[in-house]
Amino acid sequence: MKNQILKYLSKYTAITKELEHAVNESAYFKTYKKGTILLKEGDFSNECYFILEGCIRSYFLKNGEEKTIEFYTEEQAVTPANYGKSAPSKYYLECIEDTVVNVGNPTLEQEMYQKYPQLESLSRVIGEVILTTQQENFTVFKTSSPEERYINLLKNRPDLLQRVPQHQIASYLGIKAESLSRIRKRIINNLIS
Amino acid sequence: MKNQILKYLSKYTAITKELEHAVNESAYFKTYKKGTILLKEGDFSNECYFILEGCIRSYFLKNGEEKTIEFYTEEQAVTPANYGKSAPSKYYLECIEDTVVNVGNPTLEQEMYQKYPQLESLSRVIGEVILTTQQENFTVFKTSSPEERYINLLKNRPDLLQRVPQHQIASYLGIKAESLSRIRKRIINNLIS
Numbered sequence: 375m376k377n378q379i380l381k382y383l384s385k386y387t388a389i390t391k392e393l394e395h396a397v398n399e400s401a402y403f404k405t406y407k408k409g410t411i412l413l414k415e416g417d418f419s420n421e422c423y424f425i426l427e428g429c430i431r432s433y434f435l436k437n438g439e440e441k442t443i444e445f446y447t448e449e450q451a452v453t454p455a456n457y458g459k460s461a462p463s464k465y466y467l468e469c470i471e472d473t474v475v476n477v478g479n480p481t482l483e484q485e486m487y488q489k490y491p492q493l494e495s496l497s498r499v500i501g502e503v504i505l506t507t508q509q510e511n512f513t514v515f516k517t518s519s520p521e522e523r524y525i526n527l528l529k530n531r532p533d534l535l536q537r538v539p540q541h542q543i544a545s546y547l548g549i550k551a552e553s554l555s556r557i558r559k560r561i562i563n564n565l566i567s
Numbered sequence: 568m569k570n571q572i573l574k575y576l577s578k579y580t581a582i583t584k585e586l587e588h589a590v591n592e593s594a595y596f597k598t599y600k601k602g603t604i605l606l607k608e609g610d611f612s613n614e615c616y617f618i619l620e621g622c623i624r625s626y627f628l629k630n631g632e633e634k635t636i637e638f639y640t641e642e643q644a645v646t647p648a649n650y651g652k653s654a655p656s657k658y659y660l661e662c663i664e665d666t667v668v669n670v671g672n673p674t675l676e677q678e679m680y681q682k683y684p685q686l687e688s689l690s691r692v693i694g695e696v697i698l699t700t701q702q703e704n705f706t707v708f709k710t711s712s713p714e715e716r717y718i719n720l721l722k723n724r725p726d727l728l729q730r731v732p733q734h735q736i737a738s739y740l741g742i743k744a745e746s747l748s749r750i751r752k753r754i755i756n757n758l759i760s
Contacts, residue, residue: 504698
């Protein structure tokens with residue numbers, strides 16, 4: 375599993391001995407059963423995750439209804455908005471599959487940055503990549519019709535459609551479950567005819 | 568203007584002599600007239616900006632129509648998605664007011680990080696704050712009705728409503744100009760009655 379982390383990091387930087395040490399020293403793996411709630415509304419958050427296997431969903435409650443924010447899968451980092459802060463979470467994090475993660479915490483993170491400055495530099499670079507992707511997703515979302523959003527998901531994250539219940543996909547796309555059914559039927563009909 | 572930058576940075580860290588030196592050494596101010604296009608679709612991007620005064624709008628063209636992505640104002644950083652990469656921009660950046668910025672470029676940035684490691688650490692921290700804000704905005708957007716989106720803007724960035732033409736606000740909210748007019752009228756009527 376450490377190799378999996380190094381493979382991921384190697385996309386962004388050359389893997390030095392220093393970096394290998396850092397990963398060896400800070401790696402801390404945990405396995406959660408499907409259905410585990412990692413964070414609840416109102417909780418403080420002292421953990422961030424890097425997913426090695428599985429799927430974590432973030433959502434919040436609006437008028438008692440679950441609104442799905444994001445699905446995180448293999449090789450994605452999950453850092454709660456209130457991670458390391460003395461503020462309660464507005465969101466839930468739920469493992470929607472059996473999930474294996476590498477767990478980080480603010481104290482360990484600071485220690486590692488002190489000891490391995492290369493790690494902090496890498497963290498900045500990866501943070502910028504995530505921010506850019508996120509901006510891009512937001513832009514595409516804002517300027518797409520529900521049907522276009524579904525097609526984008528089909529193109530960019532086809533695995534999600536196999537892994538996630540349809541009502542959660544609908545919520546993630548900001549549409550009603552019935553609208554999603556209609557869209558899917560229309561697309562299938564277009565493919566057939 | 569250097570003081571304005573230090574004041575901003577002081578929200579995130581203690582201002583050391585080292586940091587003052589870094590800002591003094593890297594500060595490079597530019598003034599642009601309203602209407603200046605800083606980046607065009609297809610351009611490479613070798614500049615990022617920190618706004619000291621004014622407003623920059625990012626947008627892209629979809630079927631010939633301008634779709635507003637974001638408005639950046641005082642104390643906000645504007646880093647194009649393709650900044651420092653050999654990839655063409657999908658977006659435009661336009662000064663919609665006379666605008667004063669501090670300009671950065673990838674070479675200078677790397678030099679500064681080498682020379683002042685504290686600056687890289689700070690950059691990571693600020694990047695995380697921006698990412699969290701962005702995630703929050705995306706979530707709120709996705710789960711709000713057009714009217715709720717307008718009310719949020721009214722609460723969180725009331726200055727924009729004074730500074731920006733209404734059709735750009737509508738595009739930013741992902742709604743048609745006529746819908747925005749209707750929403751505004753409804754809100755005003757509710758306030759009066």
